[in-house]
Amino acid sequence: MKLSHLKVGETGTIVAFTDLDMSVKLMEMGCLPGEVVEVERFAPLGDPMAIRVAGYQLCLRKSEADVIIIQ
Amino acid sequence: MDIKVALVGNPNTGKSTLFNRLTGLNQKIGNFPGITVDKKTGFTRLDATRGAEIIDLPGTYSLYPKSKDESIVFQVLADKKNNSHPDVIVLVADASNLKRNMLLYSQVADLGIPMVLALNMVDLSAKQGIEVDVDKLAEKLGIQVVPISARNNTGIDQLKQAVANTNKIATQNLEVDVNFLAPEAINAIKRHINADNDYYALQVLHQHEHLTFFTDQQQVEIEEIEQSHGFESAKVQAAETIARYKHLSTILSDVITDKGTAKKFSFSDKLDGILTHKVWGLAIFLLILFIIFNAIFAWSSYPMDLIESTFGWITAYGHEHLPAGMLTDLLLDGVIAGLGGIFVFIPQIAILFAFISILEDTGYMARVTFMMDKIMSKVGLNGKSVVPMIGGLACAVPSIMAARNIENWKDRMITIMVTPLISCSARLPVYILIISLIVPQETVFGIFSKQGLALMIMYLVGVIAAVAVAWVMKFIIKTKERSYFIMELPIYRMPRWKNVLYTMYEKSKTFVFEAGKVIIAISIILWVMASFGPGNRFEKIDQKYAAALADTARNTTHIETLVATEKLENSYVGILGHFIEPAIRPLGYDWKIGIGLITSFAAREAFVGTMATIYSVDGGDEDSVTIRERMAASVNSKTGLPVYTFATGISLMLFYAFAMQCMSTVAIVYRETKGWKWPVIQLVYMTAMAYVAALVAYQLLK
Numbered sequence: 001m002k003l004s005h006l007k008v009g010e011t012g013t014i015v016a017f018t019d020l021d022m023s024v025k026l027m028e029m030g031c032l033p034g035e036v037v038e039v040e041r042f043a044p045l046g047d048p049m050a051i052r053v054a055g056y057q058l059c060l061r062k063s064e065a066d067v068i069i070i071q
Numbered sequence: 072m073d074i075k076v077a078l079v080g081n082p083n084t085g086k087s088t089l090f091n092r093l094t095g096l097n098q099k100i101g102n103f104p105g106i107t108v109d110k111k112t113g114f115t116r117l118d119a120t121r122g123a124e125i126i127d128l129p130g131t132y133s134l135y136p137k138s139k140d141e142s143i144v145f146q147v148l149a150d151k152k153n154n155s156h157p158d159v160i161v162l163v164a165d166a167s168n169l170k171r172n173m174l175l176y177s178q179v180a181d182l183g184i185p186m187v188l189a190l191n192m193v194d195l196s197a198k199q200g201i202e203v204d205v206d207k208l209a210e211k212l213g214i215q216v217v218p219i220s221a222r223n224n225t226g227i228d229q230l231k232q233a234v235a236n237t238n239k240i241a242t243q244n245l246e247v248d249v250n251f252l253a254p255e256a257i258n259a260i261k262r263h264i265n266a267d268n269d270y271y272a273l274q275v276l277h278q279h280e281h282l283t284f285f286t287d288q289q290q291v292e293i294e295e296i297e298q299s300h301g302f303e304s305a306k307v308q309a310a311e312t313i314a315r316y317k318h319l320s321t322i323l324s325d326v327i328t329d330k331g332t333a334k335k336f337s338f339s340d341k342l343d344g345i346l347t348h349k350v351w352g353l354a355i356f357l358l359i360l361f362i363i364f365n366a367i368f369a370w371s372s373y374p375m376d377l378i379e380s381t382f383g384w385i386t387a388y389g390h391e392h393l394p395a396g397m398l399t400d401l402l403l404d405g406v407i408a409g410l411g412g413i414f415v416f417i418p419q420i421a422i423l424f425a426f427i428s429i430l431e432d433t434g435y436m437a438r439v440t441f442m443m444d445k446i447m448s449k450v451g452l453n454g455k456s457v458v459p460m461i462g463g464l465a466c467a468v469p470s471i472m473a474a475r476n477i478e479n480w481k482d483r484m485i486t487i488m489v490t491p492l493i494s495c496s497a498r499l500p501v502y503i504l505i506i507s508l509i510v511p512q513e514t515v516f517g518i519f520s521k522q523g524l525a526l527m528i529m530y531l532v533g534v535i536a537a538v539a540v541a542w543v544m545k546f547i548i549k550t551k552e553r554s555y556f557i558m559e560l561p562i563y564r565m566p567r568w569k570n571v572l573y574t575m576y577e578k579s580k581t582f583v584f585e586a587g588k589v590i591i592a593i594s595i596i597l598w599v600m601a602s603f604g605p606g607n608r609f610e611k612i613d614q615k616y617a618a619a620l621a622d623t624a625r626n627t628t629h630i631e632t633l634v635a636t637e638k639l640e641n642s643y644v645g646i647l648g649h650f651i652e653p654a655i656r657p658l659g660y661d662w663k664i665g666i667g668l669i670t671s672f673a674a675r676e677a678f679v680g681t682m683a684t685i686y687s688v689d690g691g692d693e694d695s696v697t698i699r700e701r702m703a704a705s706v707n708s709k710t711g712l713p714v715y716t717f718a719t720g721i722s723l724m725l726f727y728a729f730a731m732q733c734m735s736t737v738a739i740v741y742r743e744t745k746g747w748k749w750p751v752i753q754l755v756y757m758t759a760m761a762y763v764a765a766l767v768a769y770q771l772l773k
Contacts, residue, residue, distance in 0.1 A: 020305045024312065027312040044349045048441060056561075057562075
């Protein structure tokens with residue numbers, strides 16, 4: 001399942017990435033395989049989204065969240 | 072001897088606050104040679120005998136840069152010959168979010184430069200229930216670790232002491248032995264560039280294309296090594312990041328104790344619930360924009376009037392007391408007038424940046440970006456473009472400076488390119504004058520003034536043009552940088568008022584010194600062109616009116632104005648006005664408007680003043696009723712028809728809406744993009760757009 005498909009308040013564990021370049025940036029920001037992420041909110045127009053990961057709030061576009069596969 | 076200390080850290084870790092604490096106002100902004108990135112340096116005393124030059128490097132999450140600003144960090148740390156290369160690195164880390172912050176530590180540490188770790192915001196993390204065992208951490212890392220709170224000014228002296236005590240030889244333990252990631256390639260590079268550090272060699276493999284200190288020959292050779300060993304940059308980087316986080320987990324596992332995860336974000340979360348709410352979030356944002364706009368417009372008018380009248384007074388006083396002559400005129404009407412034109416922007420710059428700095432400090436700016444990104448990214452802009460574009464309603468100069476907050480190069484360039492299309496306050500006097508000439512003082516449906524509606528339409532035209540141009544540029548401007556929107560949303564905090572003051576001071580100073588040079592130069596050129604004419608034309612005019620002026624019984628004010636007008640017509644600027652007349656006739660303008668267009672290049676407001684001089688009326692804005700009457704009465708000498716018809720008026724307003732007639736903006740774009748390429752492109756496209764729009768409007772309406 002893709003991270004972008006989660007609803008507000010739902011959590012998931014990162015298992016893989018579908019885009020290597022993007023995964024490098026995401027991992028630097030603490031989105032590592034095995035980390036638990038929680039969807040905090042979506043922007044008023046539905047994109048981007050804010051997630052809680054590694055103890056802080058990160059926002060990313062849905063297209064970027066698409067590359068994160070969660071469980 | 073003074074040592075060089077570099078501050079390195081993630082964004083939002085309080086690095087700038089620490090920098091301000093260490094250096095006070097004793098700081099300056101320069102350039103990193105060859106790269107368009109600001110370099111902030113300052114000086115601090117470490118102890119009685121030793122001082123340190125502090126270099127504030129751009130905030131970054133890793134040594135692998137995502138933007139041009141970030142690329143400077145590795146550039147400086149890698150190149151021992153770079154004059155910013157530090158003797159000691161102070162790595163600033165946010166204690167409340169240590170793991171992510173330590174990734175950068177782990178990378179920097181492996182470069183083998185002496186380091187101190189400053190654990191910032193220890194007070195905040197303690198409140199959140201996170202405790203860091205500083206001694207244990209120091210022992211595990213092999214360096215000094217100093218808990219500080221830059222905001223509350225605690226631990227700063229201990230940090231200075233630690234820097235002073237730092238060994239010349241790096242003591243930190245190797246974080247991750249990266250050799251296993253690409254052993255052959257790393258060893259080949261080490262041999263080739265005679266380096267002994269594995270991680271340095273690995274970084275060279277990754278980003279040598281961006282490193283300016285290698286010669287072309289070296290670049291080719293490094294590229295060959297990369298190719299021949301099948302070095303896969305992204306894969307290796309991913310493996311490295313995973314290895315580093317794994318190592319950090321083991322280091323931090325018994326250093327950090329977290330007791331209060333459950334409720335530590337509740338305040339920020341509640342605030343986010345309101346401030347990024349579908350309805351309330353947007354409403355609050357609009358309200359804040361309104362306050363900022365109003366402040367830039369209304370609050371700044373008092374200091375601006377004061378500055379203008381002060382410079383007016385200096386000029387008048389100088390003319391009375393200095394010996395009359397060309398040098399005096401040049402000094403007063405060229406240099407002093409030019410200086411006045413610069414200083415008058417300071418209030419708007421200071422006010423806009425006070426707001427921006429407060430919004431950033433509190434964490435609200437990140438939310439604005441979050442809310443607006445969807446709309447803005449559709450037209451090639453970025454959530455962060457909102458602030459410069461709103462500020463553009465007041466003045467493009469501080470707004471273009473504010474575009475620096477946009478990390479993505481392409482987004483930033485497009486923002487800079489379109490911001491001057493938003494109708495700024497300098498266009499207002501021009502709009503008002505022309506609308507009063509061509510739009511009758513009537514109301515629609517008995518309530519809306521037609522003139523007010525016309526003014527609003529002009530503002531809308533500017534916004535629509537900016538969005539349209541941004542959308543076009545999205546396809547034209549090419550960049551290798553991929554657009555990311557992976558961004559931290561920092562927790563809400565109170566603004567640091569001292570930082571706000573520093574920002575106001577720093578931005579005003581930068582503007583005065585950097586943009587000022589160009590503005591003064593253009594002012595002097597304009598003055599010379601308006602004050603001299605070819606041959607003996609001026610002397611003839613003087614002779615013509617000498618008798619009338621000598622007659623003390625008559626009031627000579629009117630004659631002096633006649634002399635001034637005739638001289639202006641015969642000056643180089645006037646001749647230029649006649650010269651460009653064929654080009655502007657299709658737009659419905661005569662040579663007098665031509666002069667207005669030329670002097671308006673200095674600043675749009677100059678239009679009203681120039682028209683006043685040309686139509687032989689003393690004074691500026693106050694007399695616009697009389698200028699208006701004279702302009703309304705003026706007829707074309709060839710056709711006998713009125714000059715200011717509806718078609719000419721609309722054409723002229725469209726020209727002012729689109730044309731780049733502001734040397735301060737040109738100067739600031741030059742300064743912000745560090746070259747003439749972008750200001751020239753902007754000047755050309757805006758002028759072309761203005762010409763075409765005015766031409767089409769006039770030809771359709773006449």
